Amino acid sequence: MSDAGGGAKPSIMRLRAGFLVLLALLMVSGMAGRWTATLFSLGLGWAALIGLVVAVLIGAVLSRLSAAAYVGVAAMVCAVLMYTVFDFARGPVDWSDGLAGGVALLLGLLLAAAFWDFWRLTHEVRAWAYKHE
Structure with a gap:
């Protein structure tokens, strides 16, 4: 269509x-x-x-949430995830700093992309819902 x-x-x-x-x-x-x-x-x-x-x-x-608040929440969640992954990979798993940092960065970027896409999705759903009222 x-x-x-x-x-x-x-x-x-x-x-x-x-x-x-x-x-x-x-x-x-x-x-x-x-x-x-x-x-x-x-x-x-x-x-x-x-x-x-x-x-x-x-x-x-x-x-x-407003755009600024949403970005702040997303940044905090991504930072906590990256720290947790790095700490776990360095501690119990005993990976090198580089490997643990790389995995933490990759997962942080994936989660950041997911937050960005969720933001877009909520706006598209609202536009779709208002259009069909």
Whole structure:
């Protein structure tokens, strides 16, 4: 399909690097749900429900941040990831500084690309939703 300008309409269902953010969101919400359910001696169903609520809240907060706040959050998350990967690779795994730094940098860049793509995806979803009101 094309619009009046001759360009193709962006599809809401295309594959994206933002799936990395979805994977990170699932991991974080799963851990939060499991931890909270364990803390209060709740079952697996409660853990799943708590994880779902956490995922929705995180997604809602990230999609409503200003550009500067979003970049700040993304930079902090990427920095923490890179430090954690480097520290783990140097400590328990005992890799060299160069290899540990390279892996940490690669994973940090992948996560940064995923954050950038998630930002674009949220704007495209909003534009698509407003267009179909």
